[in-house]
Amino acid sequence: MATNDFESREVDPRVPSAARLYHYYLTGEPVFDADKLFAERVFARFSHLDTWAHHNRDFLGRATRFMVEQGIRQFLDIGSGLPTGGNTHEVARTSARDARVVYVDNDMEAVNRAHDLLLHQNALGTTAIVEADLRRPDLIFDHSETRRLIDIDQPVGLLIVSVWPFVPESERPLELMASVRDRLPSGSYAAMTHVSLDDASIEIQQQMASAAELYDETSDPVTLRSRAQFAALFDGFELVEPGIAYAPDWRPDQPVDVEHPARPCNFAAVGYTP
Numbered sequence: 577m578a579t580n581d582f583e584s585r586e587v588d589p590r591v592p593s594a595a596r597l598y599h600y601y602l603t604g605e606p607v608f609d610a611d612k613l614f615a616e617r618v619f620a621r622f623s624h625l626d627t628w629a630h631h632n633r634d635f636l637g638r639a640t641r642f643m644v645e646q647g648i649r650q651f652l653d654i655g656s657g658l659p660t661g662g663n664t665h666e667v668a669r670t671s672a673r674d675a676r677v678v679y680v681d682n683d684m685e686a687v688n689r690a691h692d693l694l695l696h697q698n699a700l701g702t703t704a705i706v707e708a709d710l711r712r713p714d715l716i717f718d719h720s721e722t723r724r725l726i727d728i729d730q731p732v733g734l735l736i737v738s739v740w741p742f743v744p745e746s747e748r749p750l751e752l753m754a755s756v757r758d759r760l761p762s763g764s765y766a767a768m769t770h771v772s773l774d775d776a777s778i779e780i781q782q783q784m785a786s787a788a789e790l791y792d793e794t795s796d797p798v799t800l801r802s803r804a805q806f807a808a809l810f811d812g813f814e815l816v817e818p819g820i821a822y823a824p825d826w827r828p829d830q831p832v833d834v835e836h837p838a839r840p841c842n843f844a845a846v847g848y849t850p
């Protein structure tokens with residue numbers, strides 16, 4: 577598998593990671609005992625996290641399909657996570673057999689599992705997993721696997737779905753995003769989500785904030801951001817309809833449970849580079 581010249585984060589079964597926890601919320605299958613124990617503590621504080629995770633993952637699928645419908649055939653999925661249902665290359669290829677995907681993650685469990693899946697699917701010719709970090713966009717774009725699969729003169733479908741919460745303000749996310757955006761040719765799309773408390777009830781705000789705080793004990797502490805901070809990540813993009821929405825409300829393909837407590841806790845949007 578493809579590696580890069582930054583400090584590798586080896587798998588530590590004792591310390592839960594965002595990638596492994598999210599996988600557990602989605603599937604109920606823990607990678608390590610420590611993940612399950614930790615996730616149960618998180619659920620005790622915010623019991624709707626599994627639905628929140630499914631809202632997020634389903635948005636990723638709908639955004640990918642939307643981009644395919646706009647003619648996008650090459651995808652860069654940064655912070656792709658452990659492979660599970662609805663992986664980007666599988667979603668894209670249901671209607672675009674020629675779609676190419678570069679997955680990027682800085683979690684070695686995610687990287688190893690993605691590599692195993694792509695190998696098993698005999699998909700490494702048109703899909704790659706790169707161990708790299710959103711905090712080093714240059715290493716992502718200049719990576720040999722990215723260059724092999726992505727023609728940077730053609731529009732790109734960029735996915736950074738629920739990854740910015742793991743990049744603190746001290747890492748200057750707006751500057752990082754600007755540097756990613758500046759690499760994208762005209763006609764590209766970017767899909768992003770971000771956990772937020774802005775529109776939740778006071779009770780849910782308290783529950784989520786307390787669950788997020790627990791992440792200080794993991795390898796990936798969480799930063800919560802406001803709608804305005806999320807919108808700023810799309811600086812230089814034109815938002816496609818409906819603009820910034822709650823994840824389940826973004827171009828839904830099934831009825832939305834508008835009463836669900838997790839619904840307002842994740843902002844989602846897709847931007848376009850004119």
Ligand SMILES: C[S@@+](CC[C@H](N)C(=O)[O-])C[C@H]1O[C@@H](n2cnc3c(N)ncnc32)[C@H](O)[C@@H]1O
Nearest residue numbers: 595598655656657681682683709710737738742
């Ligand atoms: C909540 S999961 C989201 C997975 C997938 N994008 C989705 O939405 O279904 C967050 C992923 O981002 C990865 N991640 C966190 N910080 C990252 C960084 N600085 N660079 C690359 N990946 C990162 C984690 O390892 C994890 O796999």
